[in-house]
Amino acid sequence: xxxxxxxxxxxxxxxxxxxxxxxxxxxxxxxxxxxxxxxxxxxxxxxxxxxxxxxxxxxxxxxxxxxxxxxxxxxxxxxxxxxxxxxxxxxxxxxxxxxxxxxxxxxxxxxxxxxxxxxxxxxxxxxxxxxxxxxxxxxxxxxxxxxxxxxxxxxxxxxxxxxxxxxxxxxxxxxxxxxxxxxxxxxxxxxxxxxxxxxxxxxxxxxxxxxxxxxxxxxxxxxxxxxxxxxxxxxxxxxxxxxxxxxxxxxxxxxxxxxxxxxxxxxxxxxxxxxxxxxxxxxxxxxxxxxxxxxxxxxxxxxxxxxxxxxxxxxxxxxxxxxx
Amino acid sequence: xxxxxxxxxxxxxxxxxxxxxxxxxxxxxxxxxxxxxxxxxxxxxxxxxxxxxxxxxxxxxxxxxxxxxxxxxxxxxxxxxxxxxxxxxxxxxxxxxxxxxxxxxxxxxxxxxxxxxxxxxxxxxxxxxxxxxxxxxxxxxxxxxxxxxxxxxxxxxxxxxxxxxxxxxxxxxxxxxxxxxxxxxxxxxxxxxxxxxxxxxxxxxxxxxxxxxxxxxxxxxxxxxxxxxxxxxxxxxxxxxxxxxxxxxxxxxxxxxxxxxxxxxxxxxxxxxxxxxxxxxxxxxxxxxxxxxxxxxxxxxxxxxxxxxxxxxxxxxxxxxxxxxxxxxxxxxxxxxxxxxxxxxxxxxxxxxxxxxxxxxxxxxxxxxxxxxxxxxxxxxxxxxxxxxxxxxxxxxxxxxxxxxxxxxxxxxxxxxxxxxxxxxxxxxxxxx
Numbered sequence: 001x002x003x004x005x006x007x008x009x010x011x012x013x014x015x016x017x018x019x020x021x022x023x024x025x026x027x028x029x030x031x032x033x034x035x036x037x038x039x040x041x042x043x044x045x046x047x048x049x050x051x052x053x054x055x056x057x058x059x060x061x062x063x064x065x066x067x068x069x070x071x072x073x074x075x076x077x078x079x080x081x082x083x084x085x086x087x088x089x090x091x092x093x094x095x096x097x098x099x100x101x102x103x104x105x106x107x108x109x110x111x112x113x114x115x116x117x118x119x120x121x122x123x124x125x126x127x128x129x130x131x132x133x134x135x136x137x138x139x140x141x142x143x144x145x146x147x148x149x150x151x152x153x154x155x156x157x158x159x160x161x162x163x164x165x166x167x168x169x170x171x172x173x174x175x176x177x178x179x180x181x182x183x184x185x186x187x188x189x190x191x192x193x194x195x196x197x198x199x200x201x202x203x204x205x206x207x208x209x210x211x212x213x214x215x216x217x218x219x220x221x222x223x224x225x226x227x228x229x230x231x232x233x234x235x236x237x238x239x240x241x242x243x244x245x246x247x248x249x250x251x252x253x254x255x256x257x258x259x260x261x262x263x264x265x266x267x268x269x270x271x272x273x274x275x276x277x278x279x280x281x282x283x284x285x286x287x288x289x290x291x292x293x294x295x296x297x298x299x300x301x302x303x304x305x306x307x308x309x310x311x312x313x314x315x316x317x318x319x320x321x322x323x324x
Numbered sequence: 325x326x327x328x329x330x331x332x333x334x335x336x337x338x339x340x341x342x343x344x345x346x347x348x349x350x351x352x353x354x355x356x357x358x359x360x361x362x363x364x365x366x367x368x369x370x371x372x373x374x375x376x377x378x379x380x381x382x383x384x385x386x387x388x389x390x391x392x393x394x395x396x397x398x399x400x401x402x403x404x405x406x407x408x409x410x411x412x413x414x415x416x417x418x419x420x421x422x423x424x425x426x427x428x429x430x431x432x433x434x435x436x437x438x439x440x441x442x443x444x445x446x447x448x449x450x451x452x453x454x455x456x457x458x459x460x461x462x463x464x465x466x467x468x469x470x471x472x473x474x475x476x477x478x479x480x481x482x483x484x485x486x487x488x489x490x491x492x493x494x495x496x497x498x499x500x501x502x503x504x505x506x507x508x509x510x511x512x513x514x515x516x517x518x519x520x521x522x523x524x525x526x527x528x529x530x531x532x533x534x535x536x537x538x539x540x541x542x543x544x545x546x547x548x549x550x551x552x553x554x555x556x557x558x559x560x561x562x563x564x565x566x567x568x569x570x571x572x573x574x575x576x577x578x579x580x581x582x583x584x585x586x587x588x589x590x591x592x593x594x595x596x597x598x599x600x601x602x603x604x605x606x607x608x609x610x611x612x613x614x615x616x617x618x619x620x621x622x623x624x625x626x627x628x629x630x631x632x633x634x635x636x637x638x639x640x641x642x643x644x645x646x647x648x649x650x651x652x653x654x655x656x657x658x659x660x661x662x663x664x665x666x667x668x669x670x671x672x673x674x675x676x677x678x679x680x681x682x683x684x685x686x687x688x689x690x691x692x693x694x695x696x697x698x699x700x701x702x703x704x705x706x707x708x709x710x711x712x713x714x715x716x717x718x719x720x721x722x723x724x725x726x727x728x729x730x731x732x733x734x735x736x737x738x739x740x741x742x743x744x745x746x747x748x749x750x751x752x753x754x755x756x757x
Contacts, residue, residue, distance in 0.1 A: 098649070118651060120651035120652065121653060122605035126650065126652070142651070145534055146535065184535055210528060213529045
């Protein structure tokens with residue numbers, strides 16, 4: 001069964017949330033609209049709704065994360081669910097317990113939802129195909145494959161900033177596309193919303209094979225790539241990849257692909273600057289850009305909570321109905 | 325090797341079957357007569373021949389027992405996956421009378437004792453003949469040459485470093501030269517280990533979409549180019565195992581045209597599956613080398629038909645269920661293939677990729693020649709290794725019909741046409757449906 005069909009029920013509603021591929025525009029818009037309603041909740045003094053009261057959600061993180069895990073945790077708590085955070089480090093793998101065993105043990109504790117991050121592409125899909133029928137799986141990032149809630153919060157942020165008509169937008173994604181699950185999910189989400197022009201900008205060593213087949217225009221020159229852009233999304237460049245066979249040095253990367261106020265002159269004057277975090281200041285971009293008036297990097301974090309509340313409540317809603 | 329047992333008659337007649345023996349250019353309805361474990365006659369019986377047992381093969385095809393160039397029995401070392409006994413049975417049921425095992429067992433096949441152990445276990449199982457490739461380097465570590473002369477004396481049919489890399493091209497050159505000294509065929513997996521690194525899928529559109537680390541085609545072609553240069557330099561006889569890409573097939577064809585002593589094979593899953601089949605993270609399609617594009621599959625099919633690949637093997641790699649119950653990149657690669665080798669082959673005939681005689685050749689005489697073994701034909705006087713199958717019998721490959729201990733196959737659930745009804749090993753009936 002492919003990932004797309006695994007995450008939807010017979011009526012086309014969310015059962016799990018594993019990737020953007022396979023969603024239709026209507027469902028994607030429904031998630032964004034639901035997130036919009038939750039954005040109101042998170043701005044109130046009493047920030048809770050009782051939608052998931054009595055439910056147990058496990059954050060199962062096989063890879064380190066602060067931002068994603070925290071916003072998932074907050075989202076779950078604001079939906080009144082009980083949350084358990086489990087960080088499975090390398091050492092647990094050494095102890096010999098398989099992923100499936102870990103899962104079975106947690107399932108025995110009557111968990112309703114797993115939020116999973118794992119360094120293998122396809123891990124969330126694997127877990128979703130092996131959990132008990134009443135359990136939902138939300139992908140919080142699998143290998144290089146998918147990070148669908150990040151992509152949702154990004155398009156949510158763009159929609160709030162630029163309005164709902166993606167057709168007139170030029171969006172440039174800059175950085176390490178090759179290793180990025182965020183980029184893959186963003187590209188699918190932007191294309192699903194009929195974005196006018198989706199571009200990726202990176203040196204050839206950081207662009208995957210046949211990247212254009214994802215539905216993007218590929219640029220290897222920053223200024224050409226961001227020319228006339230309405231939105232620029234920068235990706236994190238992991239430190240271990242800055243030296244060696246992919247890139248010669250941090251310095252050269254910054255020189256060529258680091259975004260500065262000066263280079264931004266070719267983009268549209270009202271260009272929106274985004275980054276999934278955490279930022280390497282002085283590598284992917286200047287502090288001036290990161291903290292400037294056109295940056296929505298902190299809004300992205302805030303929106304992450306509303307978007308994750310939407311996804312969790314919709315996936316759980318399915319189960320409530322399917323049980324009844 | 326005579327393996328007749330006292331319970332079975334010494335003289336068997338296989339009557340009324342269509343005998344397909346490509347090595348002898350035979351394709352006709354003929355009787356086959358067996359005496360003392362050998363082919364006594366094809367056609368009219370020898371004078372005074374009286375069969376103690378008659379196998380009615382009417383409507384069936386009688387061909388030499390199949391020879392599988394690459395099958396892992398997992399013994400010694402990984403008996404939780406499969407054993408020589410379990411996989412010998414699967415082979416016999418699939419009409420395979422000779423299995424060639426690569427040396428990457430635990431411990432690796434690097435001494436005469438290792439070869440002896442496998443032979444004894446195979447003889448005890450008594451269902452199929454198992455021949456082995458010896459390690460090219462000690463412990464397959466890629467640095468020090470193995471004792472190839474001793475390995476050859478002990479009966480290994482060639483040497484290989486299996487899927488493990490050689491430390492550098494100098495070691496490779498020396499290893500090939502040393503093997504050539506003893507007229508040993510070197511079985512090479514063309515793979516540049518730096519280029520394939522930790523990849524688990526063909527570097528192409530599908531892997532890009534799925535975020536899987538790719539193995540570029542150049543991992544195979546760069547290695548073949550290097551290997552061919554060293555074959556030319558050293559004069560060794562080389563066999564390329566499991567060629568996976570169109571370009572690599574073309575390079576092998578060119579080398580053969582130029583007169584280099586090189587042969588090659590393809591594993592049958594690569595003639596059916598492509599990168600598209602890994603969509604949905606189907607770990608049963610996780611194989612090394614990776615499944616490539618539809619275009620590659622077509623070119624591989626052409627290359628088998630043209631004889632550039634003179635053998636089709638199963639590349640049998642049985643696994644325990646746990647080996648595949650993980651996220652895709654962490655699963656162990658390989659497909660369990662003994663049960664489906666012949667029926668999938670016959671499907672190529674149905675799809676008009678090649679004629680029946682060509683298919684049987686690639687499954688019998690072709691691999692026999694690569695291994696330098698006298699089997700793979702029904703010539704009078706030859707050991708009577710025979711496969712009899714009903715080409716019209718359809719059956720489903722499912723957990724109840726599969727004989728291998730490894731149930732890891734993407735062909736599970738397929739309706740297959742053509743089923744082995746009898747297998748004879750050295751004139752002894754080792755399988756009857």
